[in-house]
Amino acid sequence: MKAIVYTEYGSPDVLEFKEVVKPTPKNDEVLVKVYAVSANAADLHLLRADPFLVRLSSGFLKPKHTILGSDIAGRVEAIGSNVKEFKLGDEVFGDISAGGWGGFAEYVCAREDALVLKPANLSFEEAAAVPMAAVTALQGLRSKGGIQPGQKVLINGASGGVGVFAVQIAKALGAEVTGVCSTRNVDIVRSIGADHVIDYTKEDFTQNGHCYDLILAANGYHSISDYKRVLTPQGTYVMTGGAMAQLSEVMLKGPWISMTGSQKMGNLLAKPNKQDLSFIKDLLESGKVKPVIDRCYPLSEVADAIRYLEEGHAQGKVVITVVQNNET
Numbered sequence: 001m002k003a004i005v006y007t008e009y010g011s012p013d014v015l016e017f018k019e020v021v022k023p024t025p026k027n028d029e030v031l032v033k034v035y036a037v038s039a040n041a042a043d044l045h046l047l048r049a050d051p052f053l054v055r056l057s058s059g060f061l062k063p064k065h066t067i068l069g070s071d072i073a074g075r076v077e078a079i080g081s082n083v084k085e086f087k088l089g090d091e092v093f094g095d096i097s098a099g100g101w102g103g104f105a106e107y108v109c110a111r112e113d114a115l116v117l118k119p120a121n122l123s124f125e126e127a128a129a130v131p132m133a134a135v136t137a138l139q140g141l142r143s144k145g146g147i148q149p150g151q152k153v154l155i156n157g158a159s160g161g162v163g164v165f166a167v168q169i170a171k172a173l174g175a176e177v178t179g180v181c182s183t184r185n186v187d188i189v190r191s192i193g194a195d196h197v198i199d200y201t202k203e204d205f206t207q208n209g210h211c212y213d214l215i216l217a218a219n220g221y222h223s224i225s226d227y228k229r230v231l232t233p234q235g236t237y238v239m240t241g242g243a244m245a246q247l248s249e250v251m252l253k254g255p256w257i258s259m260t261g262s263q264k265m266g267n268l269l270a271k272p273n274k275q276d277l278s279f280i281k282d283l284l285e286s287g288k289v290k291p292v293i294d295r296c297y298p299l300s301e302v303a304d305a306i307r308y309l310e311e312g313h314a315q316g317k318v319v320i321t322v323v324q325n326n327e328t
């Protein structure tokens with residue numbers, strides 16, 4: 001089968017499009033024929049071993065898993081003897097990062113617990129756009145953020161992979177949502193349901209006098225004291241992404257602020273979770289959440305897809321179409 005392989009850490013230039021052995025599922029795995037797979041910042045971190053600590057879990061000198069790609073959508077082509085939930089031909093999607101990655105390929109083996117049946121109203125590309133970004137948004141808003149209906153919620157970085165899901169999930173959970181993005185993304189963020197949109201090139205939301213019950217920082221940078229100032233007295237700030245300085249500040253100061261006052265400030269390291277993905281599947285099927293795709297690339301051009309993602313200006317998700325004309 002064809003796959004995108006890397007055997008050393010580096011820029012997207014080290015990615016090779018080559019022939020590799022088609023995998024065979026273990027007892028608790030299914031073999032998925034990959035129709036589409038999306039690119040995430042996590043692929044980039046593993047590709048470049050950046051931050052350096054990535055090497056502790058992913059191979060100190062060279063990558064342990066040589067095929068990246070976590071968010072797959074495809075069709076079950078073979079099943080292990082212990083698999084109960086899926087049958088041949090099922091259309092599935094999921095985040096396979098906990099089981100060894102490998103989605104930038106024509107076939108991949110995945111554990112049963114990483115996969116959920118694909119919503120019938122979504123294309124394979126749309127389904128592949130969902131898992132990691134949407135689960136991160138859900139865990140940031142609900143598990144860590146404790147979102148409640150009627151709350152005022154602000155999403156910084158509302159136009160990116162995580163942000164477009166965060167805006168829609170927060171709306172679906174009954175919040176009044178403010179999305180922060182640049183001028184060119186104002187219409188997109190409004191179209192996915194944000195009640196208010198702040199163009200960060202024209203207005204600084206930390207200086208306009210408004211306060212929020214919950215802030216999800218998906219991108220950009222503001223100091224932790226800026227975020228603290230625009231939280232309500234019982235408010236919660238969850239950092240899921242953005243500048244390294246933003247992460248350092250929340251890791252150093254967040255626990256102290258949370259322990260000594262009524263506001264909660266912390267970061268989230270999202271984990272693949274089948275229940276969370278199933279919850280999102282329901283939102284997708286009901287039309288309350290719709291994937292936003294910026295661009296699609298063929299499998300042979302994963303390096304270009306990752307270069308584009310690395311520029312940091314994707315509008316929604318960047319997706320790889322593995323099987324062309326794949327409508328079913």
Ligand SMILES: NC(=O)c1ccc[n+]([C@@H]2O[C@H](COP(=O)([O-])OP(=O)(O)OC[C@H]3O[C@@H](n4cnc5c(N)ncnc54)[C@H](OP(=O)(O)O)[C@@H]3O)[C@@H](O)[C@H]2O)c1
Nearest residue numbers: 041157159160161162182220240241242268269270313314
């Ligand atoms: N915690 C976790 O477990 C977890 C999981 C997934 C992702 N992440 C992290 O989350 C972050 C976002 O991921 P993503 O997939 O959403 O990234 P992304 O899709 O690459 O984000 C790009 C978007 O961010 C916007 N943006 C750039 N600078 C901004 C700023 N200063 N303020 C507001 N928006 C800005 C861009 O629009 P403009 O250029 O027009 O502003 C673009 O639409 C990354 O740092 C990633 O590593 C963390």
